[in-house]
Amino acid sequence: MTKRYDFDEIIDRRGTASEKWDKYRERDIIPLWVADMDFRSAPEIIEALHERVSHGVFGYTAPPEGLAQAVIESLQGEFGWQVQKEWITWLPGLVTGLNVACRAVGEEGDDIITFTPVYPPFMSAPPLSGRNVINVALSCEDGHWGLDLDALERSVTSRTSQLLLCSPHNPVGRVWTLQELTALADFAARRDLVICSDEIHAGLVLQEGVRHIPIATLSPETSRRTVTLLAPSKTFNVPGLGCSFAVISDDTLRRAFRKAMGRIVPHVNLLGYTAAEAAYRHGEEWRRELIGYLRGNRDLVAREVATMPGLKVFPVEATYLAWIDVRETGIGDPVRFFEEAGIGLSGGADFGLPGFVRLNFGCRRALLAEALRRVRVALEGVARG
Numbered sequence: 001m002t003k004r005y006d007f008d009e010i011i012d013r014r015g016t017a018s019e020k021w022d023k024y025r026e027r028d029i030i031p032l033w034v035a036d037m038d039f040r041s042a043p044e045i046i047e048a049l050h051e052r053v054s055h056g057v058f059g060y061t062a063p064p065e066g067l068a069q070a071v072i073e074s075l076q077g078e079f080g081w082q083v084q085k086e087w088i089t090w091l092p093g094l095v096t097g098l099n100v101a102c103r104a105v106g107e108e109g110d111d112i113i114t115f116t117p118v119y120p121p122f123m124s125a126p127p128l129s130g131r132n133v134i135n136v137a138l139s140c141e142d143g144h145w146g147l148d149l150d151a152l153e154r155s156v157t158s159r160t161s162q163l164l165l166c167s168p169h170n171p172v173g174r175v176w177t178l179q180e181l182t183a184l185a186d187f188a189a190r191r192d193l194v195i196c197s198d199e200i201h202a203g204l205v206l207q208e209g210v211r212h213i214p215i216a217t218l219s220p221e222t223s224r225r226t227v228t229l230l231a232p233s234k235t236f237n238v239p240g241l242g243c244s245f246a247v248i249s250d251d252t253l254r255r256a257f258r259k260a261m262g263r264i265v266p267h268v269n270l271l272g273y274t275a276a277e278a279a280y281r282h283g284e285e286w287r288r289e290l291i292g293y294l295r296g297n298r299d300l301v302a303r304e305v306a307t308m309p310g311l312k313v314f315p316v317e318a319t320y321l322a323w324i325d326v327r328e329t330g331i332g333d334p335v336r337f338f339e340e341a342g343i344g345l346s347g348g349a350d351f352g353l354p355g356f357v358r359l360n361f362g363c364r365r366a367l368l369a370e371a372l373r374r375v376r377v378a379l380e381g382v383a384r385g
Ligand SMILES: Cc1ncc(COP(=O)(O)O)c(C=O)c1O
Pocket: 035, 092, 093, 094, 095, 096, 119, 166, 170, 198, 200, 231, 233, 239, 244
C-alpha cells in the first residue's frame, strides 16, 4: 500500500500553547504524557477548517445538516450499529458527558461503580455530582488485565445506580470482549443499573483480529440502559476542537441527560462540528495509516521495555497509551525519576494505581526511540546502584 501521510514529519509544537509540550517548555524533557498525538490532522479535516474559517462569520451554530448522518454512517459501517439521529446529543467534551451522566441518573448519595486503574475523571465525576464512587480493581493475571466479576458483585449496594465503563480501557489498553461485555450487561440488568460507556478510543483498535463492540449493541434491553459517549477527538487527533456526543436510545434516559445538561453545558464550538464532519466523512484512509504507524510504535515500546530492568509493559490492544509496571525497580516517585531522566510520563497514582506509569506513544518514531533510549539509560543507572 502506498503511504499518503508522513507521520515521521517533524512538527514543532512549541509555542502553540500545547499542554503537552508547554509543561516542559524550559527543560529537555520529551513529553509523552497527556493523551494527544503530535501528528497533523488528516488533510481533509484541515481543508474543511480552512474553508469554514475563510467564511469569516462565526455566529451561534447548530450541528451542520450532514454531521449526524456522517456519524450514523460511520457507526453503521464500523460496528454495525444502527443509530437514529434523535439519539444523538452533542457535547463539548467527553468528560462533560461523564459528569452529566452522573447527575442525570438516580439521586445524590447514590453509588456509582467504576473499574480502576482508570482515566481520572471516572473517579472524580461521581463525587463532583454528589454521588459516591465505588472503585472495583481490575484483575491482572499473567500480565493480562481483566474484569473481576466477583469483586463487582461484592461491591454493589442498594444505592448503586450506575456503572461507568471505559471501553476500550484507558490506561490498560484492553478492548473488552463480547463475553466480558455480556457479563457486564447481565450484571447491569440484574441490578437495574444505567451503563455510561466512554468509547472515545473505539476507533483506535491496534490489535489485529480484535474488534471493538459498543456495549449498547448487545441487545435492545442493554441499549435502553446505556449512555454511550463518543468523539472524533482521539482517533483523528482533534481534541482541542471539543466536539463529542452521547448516544442514548431510551427517551426517558435521554431526557434526563439533557435536563442535567441544563443551561450549564455550552454549545459545541463551530470548528469542532466542522472537523467532526470532515473526520467521519473523509478521515478513514488517514485513520487506517495512522493505525499502521501506531502499531509500529506500540511494537517498539513492547520490544524495548521487555528488555529493560524492572519494567513490565502490557499488550496495548487499543489506544496509543502503554501502561507500564515499574514497581520492581523500587523507584519511589516514578514520574519525577523519569522527568529527571528527560521523559515526561503520566503517573499511575492519578489513575488509582501507584507504581505504574503511562507512556503516550502517539508521536513520531524517532522521538519515541530517543525517549526509550533515555529510559534505558536511567534504569541501567539504577541497576548499577
Ligand atoms: C477515556 C477518556 N475519556 C475522555 C477523555 C477526554 O475527553 P474530552 O477531552 O473530550 O473531555 C480522555 C482523554 O484522554 C480519555 O482517555
